[in-house]
Amino acid sequence: MRSIKIVSLPGDGIGQEVVASAVQVIEKVAPKFDLEISIEEHLFGGCSYDAHGEMLTEETLAACKNADAVLLGAVGGPKWENLPHNKKPEAALLKLRKELGLYANIRPAKVFDALADASSLKKDIIQGTDFVVVRELTGGIYFGQPRGYDEEKGWNTMVYEKYEVERIARQAFELARKRGKKVTSIDKANVLEVSQFWRQIVHEVHKDYQDVVLNDMYVDNAAMQVVRNPKQFDVIVTSNLFGDIISDISGMITGSLGMLPSASLGDKYALYEPIHGSAPDIAGQNKANPLATLASVAMMFENTLDLPEAGKLIYSAIEDTLSKGYRTGDIKSEGCKLASTTEMTEQILTSLDAVK
Ligand SMILES: NC(=O)c1ccc[n+]([C@@H]2O[C@H](COP(=O)([O-])OP(=O)(O)OC[C@H]3O[C@@H](n4cnc5c(N)ncnc54)[C@H](O)[C@@H]3O)[C@@H](O)[C@H]2O)c1
Numbered sequence: 001m002r003s004i005k006i007v008s009l010p011g012d013g014i015g016q017e018v019v020a021s022a023v024q025v026i027e028k029v030a031p032k033f034d035l036e037i038s039i040e041e042h043l044f045g046g047c048s049y050d051a052h053g054e055m056l057t058e059e060t061l062a063a064c065k066n067a068d069a070v071l072l073g074a075v076g077g078p079k080w081e082n083l084p085h086n087k088k089p090e091a092a093l094l095k096l097r098k099e100l101g102l103y104a105n106i107r108p109a110k111v112f113d114a115l116a117d118a119s120s121l122k123k124d125i126i127q128g129t130d131f132v133v134v135r136e137l138t139g140g141i142y143f144g145q146p147r148g149y150d151e152e153k154g155w156n157t158m159v160y161e162k163y164e165v166e167r168i169a170r171q172a173f174e175l176a177r178k179r180g181k182k183v184t185s186i187d188k189a190n191v192l193e194v195s196q197f198w199r200q201i202v203h204e205v206h207k208d209y210q211d212v213v214l215n216d217m218y219v220d221n222a223a224m225q226v227v228r229n230p231k232q233f234d235v236i237v238t239s240n241l242f243g244d245i246i247s248d249i250s251g252m253i254t255g256s257l258g259m260l261p262s263a264s265l266g267d268k269y270a271l272y273e274p275i276h277g278s279a280p281d282i283a284g285q286n287k288a289n290p291l292a293t294l295a296s297v298a299m300m301f302e303n304t305l306d307l308p309e310a311g312k313l314i315y316s317a318i319e320d321t322l323s324k325g326y327r328t329g330d331i332k333s334e335g336c337k338l339a340s341t342t343e344m345t346e347q348i349l350t351s352l353d354a355v356k
Protein backbone atom coordinates (compact mmCIF):
# COMPACT_ATOMS: atom_id res chain seq x y z
CA MET A 1 0.00 0.00 0.00
CA ARG A 2 1.34 3.44 -0.99
CA SER A 3 1.14 6.18 1.67
CA ILE A 4 0.30 9.72 0.61
CA LYS A 5 0.09 12.89 2.66
CA ILE A 6 -2.29 15.63 1.59
CA VAL A 7 -2.56 18.97 3.33
CA SER A 8 -6.04 20.45 3.06
CA LEU A 9 -6.62 24.19 3.39
CA PRO A 10 -10.40 24.69 3.34
CA GLY A 11 -10.00 28.43 3.96
CA ASP A 12 -13.03 30.70 4.13
CA GLY A 13 -16.68 30.78 3.07
CA ILE A 14 -17.69 27.95 0.74
CA GLY A 15 -14.06 26.77 0.78
CA GLN A 16 -15.02 24.88 3.93
CA GLU A 17 -18.02 23.22 2.29
CA VAL A 18 -16.38 22.17 -0.97
CA VAL A 19 -13.26 20.81 0.72
CA ALA A 20 -15.40 18.77 3.13
CA SER A 21 -16.97 17.21 0.04
CA ALA A 22 -13.54 16.60 -1.53
CA VAL A 23 -12.22 14.88 1.58
CA GLN A 24 -15.07 12.35 1.43
CA VAL A 25 -14.36 11.66 -2.21
CA ILE A 26 -10.61 11.22 -1.62
CA GLU A 27 -11.33 8.81 1.21
CA LYS A 28 -13.67 6.82 -1.00
CA VAL A 29 -11.34 6.66 -4.01
CA ALA A 30 -7.99 6.01 -2.23
CA PRO A 31 -8.61 2.39 -1.14
CA LYS A 32 -9.80 1.47 -4.63
CA PHE A 33 -6.25 2.23 -5.81
CA ASP A 34 -4.42 0.75 -2.86
CA LEU A 35 -3.54 4.14 -1.42
CA GLU A 36 -3.35 5.05 2.22
CA ILE A 37 -4.03 8.78 2.27
CA SER A 38 -3.70 10.94 5.33
CA ILE A 39 -5.34 14.35 5.11
CA GLU A 40 -3.99 16.98 7.46
CA GLU A 41 -6.16 20.07 7.73
CA HIS A 42 -4.63 23.51 8.37
CA LEU A 43 -6.01 26.98 8.81
CA PHE A 44 -5.31 29.38 5.95
CA GLY A 45 -6.73 32.78 5.06
CA GLY A 46 -9.25 34.73 7.12
CA CYS A 47 -9.93 31.81 9.47
CA SER A 48 -6.20 31.61 10.25
CA TYR A 49 -6.08 35.34 10.90
CA ASP A 50 -8.99 35.05 13.32
CA ALA A 51 -7.28 32.22 15.21
CA HIS A 52 -3.60 33.25 15.04
CA GLY A 53 -3.49 36.87 13.81
CA GLU A 54 -1.79 35.69 10.60
CA MET A 55 -3.30 34.60 7.27
CA LEU A 56 -0.49 32.14 6.55
CA THR A 57 1.45 30.85 9.52
CA GLU A 58 4.94 29.37 9.28
CA GLU A 59 3.42 26.11 10.48
CA THR A 60 0.89 25.94 7.64
CA LEU A 61 3.55 26.82 5.08
CA ALA A 62 5.91 24.16 6.44
CA ALA A 63 3.08 21.57 6.37
CA CYS A 64 2.40 22.39 2.70
CA LYS A 65 6.08 21.93 1.88
CA ASN A 66 6.01 18.59 3.63
CA ALA A 67 3.00 17.20 1.78
CA ASP A 68 2.69 15.24 -1.46
CA ALA A 69 -0.03 17.65 -2.55
CA VAL A 70 -2.05 20.56 -1.20
CA LEU A 71 -5.81 20.93 -1.63
CA LEU A 72 -7.19 24.45 -1.25
CA GLY A 73 -10.81 25.65 -1.00
CA ALA A 74 -10.87 29.45 -1.21
CA VAL A 75 -9.93 32.44 0.90
CA GLY A 76 -11.30 35.90 1.51
CA GLY A 77 -14.57 37.59 2.28
CA PRO A 78 -16.12 40.83 3.52
CA LYS A 79 -14.91 40.26 7.10
CA TRP A 80 -11.26 40.84 6.09
CA GLU A 81 -11.82 43.24 3.21
CA ASN A 82 -10.75 46.37 5.10
CA LEU A 83 -7.37 45.07 6.25
CA PRO A 84 -4.32 46.70 4.67
CA HIS A 85 -3.69 45.34 1.19
CA ASN A 86 -0.66 43.23 2.01
CA LYS A 87 -2.43 41.71 5.02
CA LYS A 88 -5.54 40.48 3.20
CA PRO A 89 -6.30 36.75 2.68
CA GLU A 90 -5.67 37.23 -1.06
CA ALA A 91 -2.12 38.45 -0.32
CA ALA A 92 -1.54 35.26 1.68
CA LEU A 93 -2.66 33.19 -1.30
CA LEU A 94 -0.14 34.97 -3.51
CA LYS A 95 2.54 34.40 -0.89
CA LEU A 96 1.69 30.69 -0.72
CA ARG A 97 1.88 30.35 -4.51
CA LYS A 98 5.21 32.19 -4.57
CA GLU A 99 6.72 30.25 -1.66
CA LEU A 100 5.77 26.95 -3.28
CA GLY A 101 7.02 28.12 -6.69
CA LEU A 102 3.68 27.30 -8.36
CA TYR A 103 4.29 29.14 -11.61
CA ALA A 104 1.95 27.11 -13.85
CA ASN A 105 -1.76 27.29 -13.22
CA ILE A 106 -3.59 24.76 -15.38
CA ARG A 107 -7.29 25.60 -15.73
CA PRO A 108 -9.28 23.20 -17.92
CA ALA A 109 -12.62 24.37 -19.29
CA LYS A 110 -14.46 21.28 -20.44
CA VAL A 111 -18.19 21.23 -20.99
CA PHE A 112 -19.84 18.11 -19.61
CA ASP A 113 -22.36 16.79 -22.12
CA ALA A 114 -25.08 16.77 -19.48
CA LEU A 115 -24.51 20.49 -18.90
CA ALA A 116 -24.62 21.66 -22.49
CA ASP A 117 -27.91 23.37 -21.64
CA ALA A 118 -26.80 24.82 -18.28
CA SER A 119 -25.17 27.85 -19.86
CA SER A 120 -27.19 30.80 -21.06
CA LEU A 121 -25.15 30.58 -24.25
CA LYS A 122 -26.44 28.59 -27.22
CA LYS A 123 -25.96 24.83 -26.90
CA ASP A 124 -24.34 24.41 -30.34
CA ILE A 125 -21.72 27.02 -29.40
CA ILE A 126 -20.63 25.43 -26.15
CA GLN A 127 -21.27 21.70 -26.58
CA GLY A 128 -17.98 19.86 -27.04
CA THR A 129 -15.84 22.76 -25.78
CA ASP A 130 -12.61 21.50 -24.29
CA PHE A 131 -9.72 23.92 -23.80
CA VAL A 132 -7.15 24.58 -21.10
CA VAL A 133 -5.90 27.93 -19.86
CA VAL A 134 -2.23 27.78 -18.86
CA ARG A 135 -1.93 30.82 -16.66
CA GLU A 136 1.42 32.17 -15.44
CA LEU A 137 0.95 32.34 -11.67
CA THR A 138 3.97 33.74 -9.85
CA GLY A 139 4.90 36.79 -11.92
CA GLY A 140 3.48 39.68 -13.91
CA ILE A 141 1.51 42.56 -12.45
CA TYR A 142 0.50 40.54 -9.37
CA PHE A 143 4.09 40.61 -8.12
CA GLY A 144 5.89 43.43 -9.97
CA GLN A 145 7.65 46.23 -8.08
CA PRO A 146 7.09 49.08 -7.50
CA ARG A 147 3.52 48.84 -6.28
CA GLY A 148 1.47 50.96 -3.94
CA TYR A 149 -0.85 53.92 -3.62
CA ASP A 150 -0.95 57.26 -1.88
CA GLU A 151 -3.49 60.07 -1.79
CA GLU A 152 -2.62 61.19 -5.31
CA LYS A 153 -2.05 57.99 -7.24
CA GLY A 154 -1.95 54.20 -7.31
CA TRP A 155 0.60 52.08 -9.22
CA ASN A 156 1.51 48.53 -10.13
CA THR A 157 4.18 47.18 -12.42
CA MET A 158 3.89 44.43 -14.99
CA VAL A 159 7.25 42.74 -15.46
CA TYR A 160 8.17 39.42 -17.01
CA GLU A 161 11.64 37.94 -16.92
CA LYS A 162 12.74 35.80 -19.85
CA TYR A 163 12.92 32.58 -17.81
CA GLU A 164 9.35 33.10 -16.55
CA VAL A 165 7.91 33.35 -20.06
CA GLU A 166 10.07 30.50 -21.33
CA ARG A 167 8.99 28.02 -18.70
CA ILE A 168 5.27 28.75 -18.94
CA ALA A 169 5.45 28.61 -22.75
CA ARG A 170 7.13 25.20 -22.51
CA GLN A 171 4.34 23.97 -20.20
CA ALA A 172 1.76 25.09 -22.75
CA PHE A 173 3.52 23.52 -25.76
CA GLU A 174 4.10 20.26 -23.90
CA LEU A 175 0.43 20.13 -22.93
CA ALA A 176 -0.66 20.94 -26.50
CA ARG A 177 1.44 18.03 -27.75
CA LYS A 178 -0.70 15.69 -25.64
CA ARG A 179 -3.93 17.35 -26.82
CA GLY A 180 -4.97 19.20 -29.99
CA LYS A 181 -1.48 20.53 -30.92
CA LYS A 182 -2.58 24.15 -30.90
CA VAL A 183 -1.51 27.01 -28.62
CA THR A 184 -3.05 30.47 -28.54
CA SER A 185 -0.89 33.00 -26.72
CA ILE A 186 -2.96 35.85 -25.35
CA ASP A 187 -1.38 39.24 -24.77
CA LYS A 188 -1.79 42.98 -25.31
CA ALA A 189 1.23 43.45 -27.56
CA ASN A 190 -0.43 46.30 -29.45
CA VAL A 191 -0.10 48.47 -26.33
CA LEU A 192 2.20 46.92 -23.71
CA GLU A 193 5.96 46.46 -24.11
CA VAL A 194 5.85 43.60 -21.61
CA SER A 195 3.43 41.85 -23.95
CA GLN A 196 5.69 42.44 -26.96
CA PHE A 197 8.46 40.80 -24.97
CA TRP A 198 6.12 37.93 -23.98
CA ARG A 199 5.19 37.36 -27.64
CA GLN A 200 8.81 37.35 -28.77
CA ILE A 201 9.85 34.78 -26.16
CA VAL A 202 6.83 32.52 -26.80
CA HIS A 203 7.79 32.47 -30.51
CA GLU A 204 11.40 31.64 -29.65
CA VAL A 205 10.29 28.69 -27.51
CA HIS A 206 7.94 27.62 -30.30
CA LYS A 207 10.97 26.81 -32.50
CA ASP A 208 11.36 23.67 -30.37
CA TYR A 209 7.71 22.72 -30.94
CA GLN A 210 7.16 23.02 -34.68
CA ASP A 211 4.56 20.21 -34.56
CA VAL A 212 2.31 22.55 -32.52
CA VAL A 213 0.45 25.43 -34.20
CA LEU A 214 0.95 28.76 -32.44
CA ASN A 215 -1.17 31.83 -32.88
CA ASP A 216 -1.33 35.12 -31.00
CA MET A 217 -4.46 36.94 -29.94
CA TYR A 218 -5.04 40.26 -28.18
CA VAL A 219 -6.73 39.81 -24.83
CA ASP A 220 -9.75 42.00 -25.62
CA ASN A 221 -10.53 40.00 -28.73
CA ALA A 222 -9.81 36.75 -26.85
CA ALA A 223 -12.40 37.60 -24.17
CA MET A 224 -14.98 37.92 -26.94
CA GLN A 225 -13.79 34.83 -28.86
CA VAL A 226 -14.06 32.62 -25.76
CA VAL A 227 -17.80 33.21 -25.62
CA ARG A 228 -18.33 33.55 -29.40
CA ASN A 229 -16.56 30.36 -30.50
CA PRO A 230 -14.88 28.51 -27.61
CA LYS A 231 -14.22 25.40 -29.71
CA GLN A 232 -11.47 27.24 -31.63
CA PHE A 233 -9.20 26.95 -28.56
CA ASP A 234 -7.05 24.02 -27.44
CA VAL A 235 -4.37 25.41 -25.10
CA ILE A 236 -4.33 29.08 -24.13
CA VAL A 237 -1.14 30.45 -22.60
CA THR A 238 -1.22 33.82 -20.93
CA SER A 239 0.01 36.04 -18.13
CA ASN A 240 -1.20 36.09 -14.55
CA LEU A 241 -3.84 38.83 -14.79
CA PHE A 242 -5.14 37.97 -18.26
CA GLY A 243 -5.36 34.28 -17.24
CA ASP A 244 -7.36 35.19 -14.14
CA ILE A 245 -9.92 37.03 -16.25
CA ILE A 246 -10.09 34.66 -19.23
CA SER A 247 -10.56 31.64 -16.96
CA ASP A 248 -13.51 33.19 -15.09
CA ILE A 249 -15.12 33.96 -18.47
CA SER A 250 -14.92 30.22 -19.14
CA GLY A 251 -17.45 29.83 -16.33
CA MET A 252 -20.00 31.08 -18.83
CA ILE A 253 -19.19 28.14 -21.08
CA THR A 254 -19.14 25.38 -18.50
CA GLY A 255 -22.32 26.60 -16.81
CA SER A 256 -20.80 28.02 -13.62
CA LEU A 257 -17.59 29.01 -11.87
CA GLY A 258 -18.44 26.02 -9.68
CA MET A 259 -17.45 23.71 -12.56
CA LEU A 260 -13.87 24.93 -13.10
CA PRO A 261 -10.96 23.12 -11.44
CA SER A 262 -7.27 23.95 -11.44
CA ALA A 263 -3.81 22.61 -10.73
CA SER A 264 -1.05 24.97 -9.68
CA LEU A 265 2.27 23.34 -10.45
CA GLY A 266 5.92 24.14 -9.87
CA ASP A 267 9.17 22.22 -9.97
CA LYS A 268 8.77 20.89 -6.41
CA TYR A 269 5.21 21.31 -5.17
CA ALA A 270 1.63 21.01 -6.40
CA LEU A 271 -1.56 22.63 -5.19
CA TYR A 272 -5.09 21.92 -6.41
CA GLU A 273 -7.93 24.41 -6.11
CA PRO A 274 -11.22 25.33 -7.76
CA ILE A 275 -10.86 28.63 -9.62
CA HIS A 276 -13.77 30.23 -7.77
CA GLY A 277 -13.61 32.21 -4.56
CA SER A 278 -15.25 31.97 -1.15
CA ALA A 279 -18.68 33.04 -2.53
CA PRO A 280 -19.85 35.03 0.53
CA ASP A 281 -23.33 35.34 -1.02
CA ILE A 282 -24.01 31.60 -0.55
CA ALA A 283 -21.49 30.64 2.15
CA GLY A 284 -22.77 28.50 5.01
CA GLN A 285 -26.01 27.66 3.18
CA ASN A 286 -25.09 24.22 1.81
CA LYS A 287 -25.63 25.57 -1.72
CA ALA A 288 -22.11 25.55 -3.12
CA ASN A 289 -21.31 23.42 -6.14
CA PRO A 290 -18.53 21.03 -5.07
CA LEU A 291 -17.78 19.76 -8.59
CA ALA A 292 -14.94 22.22 -9.37
CA THR A 293 -13.15 21.01 -6.25
CA LEU A 294 -13.88 17.36 -7.01
CA ALA A 295 -12.51 17.83 -10.53
CA SER A 296 -9.42 19.44 -8.93
CA VAL A 297 -9.06 16.27 -6.85
CA ALA A 298 -9.27 14.27 -10.11
CA MET A 299 -6.40 16.40 -11.46
CA MET A 300 -4.45 15.67 -8.28
CA PHE A 301 -4.85 11.93 -8.79
CA GLU A 302 -3.87 12.27 -12.46
CA ASN A 303 -0.81 14.52 -12.02
CA THR A 304 0.82 14.32 -8.63
CA LEU A 305 -0.29 10.84 -7.65
CA ASP A 306 0.20 9.52 -11.19
CA LEU A 307 -3.09 7.60 -11.12
CA PRO A 308 -4.95 8.67 -14.26
CA GLU A 309 -7.47 5.87 -13.73
CA ALA A 310 -8.49 7.39 -10.39
CA GLY A 311 -8.92 10.77 -12.05
CA LYS A 312 -11.07 9.21 -14.77
CA LEU A 313 -13.19 7.48 -12.14
CA ILE A 314 -13.99 10.82 -10.50
CA TYR A 315 -14.82 12.42 -13.86
CA SER A 316 -17.10 9.46 -14.67
CA ALA A 317 -18.87 9.84 -11.32
CA ILE A 318 -19.40 13.56 -12.03
CA GLU A 319 -20.77 12.76 -15.51
CA ASP A 320 -23.02 10.04 -14.07
CA THR A 321 -24.40 12.29 -11.32
CA LEU A 322 -25.11 15.09 -13.78
CA SER A 323 -26.72 12.75 -16.29
CA LYS A 324 -29.10 11.55 -13.56
CA GLY A 325 -30.23 15.18 -13.34
CA TYR A 326 -28.70 16.25 -10.02
CA ARG A 327 -27.78 19.94 -9.99
CA THR A 328 -26.73 22.51 -7.43
CA GLY A 329 -28.48 25.88 -7.79
CA ASP A 330 -25.76 27.47 -9.96
CA ILE A 331 -26.26 24.89 -12.75
CA LYS A 332 -29.94 24.12 -12.28
CA SER A 333 -32.18 23.67 -15.29
CA GLU A 334 -35.81 22.83 -15.87
CA GLY A 335 -36.78 19.41 -14.58
CA CYS A 336 -33.50 18.84 -12.73
CA LYS A 337 -33.19 17.43 -9.21
CA LEU A 338 -32.05 20.42 -7.16
CA ALA A 339 -29.34 19.27 -4.74
CA SER A 340 -27.47 20.82 -1.84
CA THR A 341 -23.68 20.52 -1.52
CA THR A 342 -24.05 17.51 0.73
CA GLU A 343 -26.68 15.83 -1.46
CA MET A 344 -24.51 16.32 -4.53
CA THR A 345 -21.59 14.79 -2.64
CA GLU A 346 -23.69 11.78 -1.61
CA GLN A 347 -24.67 11.23 -5.24
CA ILE A 348 -21.04 11.38 -6.31
CA LEU A 349 -20.09 8.86 -3.62
CA THR A 350 -22.85 6.54 -4.86
CA SER A 351 -21.72 6.98 -8.46
CA LEU A 352 -18.11 6.23 -7.51
CA ASP A 353 -19.21 2.72 -6.55
CA ALA A 354 -21.45 2.31 -9.60
CA VAL A 355 -19.32 3.59 -12.49
CA LYS A 356 -16.27 1.96 -14.02
N1 LIG B 1 -8.68 31.07 -4.92
C1 LIG B 1 -9.30 31.85 -4.06
O1 LIG B 1 -9.15 31.68 -2.87
C2 LIG B 1 -10.20 32.92 -4.56
C3 LIG B 1 -10.59 32.99 -5.90
C4 LIG B 1 -11.44 34.01 -6.29
C5 LIG B 1 -11.91 34.92 -5.38
N2 LIG B 1 -11.51 34.82 -4.08
C6 LIG B 1 -12.04 35.70 -3.04
O2 LIG B 1 -13.37 35.26 -2.73
C7 LIG B 1 -14.16 36.38 -2.29
C8 LIG B 1 -15.43 36.48 -3.11
O3 LIG B 1 -15.09 36.81 -4.46
P1 LIG B 1 -16.13 36.96 -5.65
O4 LIG B 1 -17.51 37.06 -5.09
O5 LIG B 1 -15.63 37.99 -6.54
O6 LIG B 1 -15.96 35.59 -6.47
P2 LIG B 1 -16.52 34.14 -6.16
O7 LIG B 1 -15.86 33.21 -7.12
O8 LIG B 1 -16.39 33.81 -4.73
O9 LIG B 1 -18.10 34.22 -6.50
C9 LIG B 1 -18.59 34.78 -7.72
C10 LIG B 1 -20.03 34.28 -7.96
O10 LIG B 1 -19.99 32.90 -8.33
C11 LIG B 1 -20.73 32.11 -7.41
N3 LIG B 1 -19.95 30.88 -7.14
C12 LIG B 1 -18.62 30.78 -7.01
N4 LIG B 1 -18.28 29.53 -6.73
C13 LIG B 1 -19.42 28.82 -6.66
C14 LIG B 1 -19.71 27.44 -6.39
N5 LIG B 1 -18.75 26.54 -6.14
N6 LIG B 1 -21.01 27.06 -6.39
C15 LIG B 1 -21.99 27.94 -6.67
N7 LIG B 1 -21.78 29.25 -6.94
C16 LIG B 1 -20.50 29.68 -6.93
C17 LIG B 1 -20.87 32.95 -6.15
O11 LIG B 1 -22.00 32.58 -5.40
C18 LIG B 1 -20.91 34.37 -6.71
O12 LIG B 1 -22.21 34.69 -7.09
C19 LIG B 1 -13.23 37.59 -2.42
O13 LIG B 1 -12.66 37.84 -1.18
C20 LIG B 1 -12.19 37.15 -3.43
O14 LIG B 1 -10.98 37.84 -3.33
C21 LIG B 1 -10.68 33.84 -3.65
Ligand SMILES: CC(C)[C@H](C(=O)O)[C@@H](O)C(=O)O
Pocket residue numbers: 076090091093094244275277
Ligand atom coordinates in the same frame (compact mmCIF):
# COMPACT_ATOMS: atom_id res chain seq x y z
C1 LIG C 1 -8.09 35.67 -4.91
C2 LIG C 1 -7.15 36.03 -5.99
C3 LIG C 1 -5.82 36.41 -5.43
C4 LIG C 1 -7.00 34.92 -7.04
C5 LIG C 1 -6.18 35.40 -8.21
O1 LIG C 1 -6.41 36.52 -8.73
O2 LIG C 1 -5.29 34.68 -8.63
C6 LIG C 1 -8.28 34.33 -7.61
O3 LIG C 1 -9.03 35.27 -8.31
C7 LIG C 1 -7.96 33.13 -8.47
O4 LIG C 1 -8.33 33.14 -9.64
O5 LIG C 1 -7.35 32.19 -7.95
Ligand SMILES: [Mg+2]
Pocket residue numbers: 244245248275
Ligand atom coordinates in the same frame (compact mmCIF):
# COMPACT_ATOMS: atom_id res chain seq x y z
MG1 LIG D 1 -9.74 34.53 -10.19
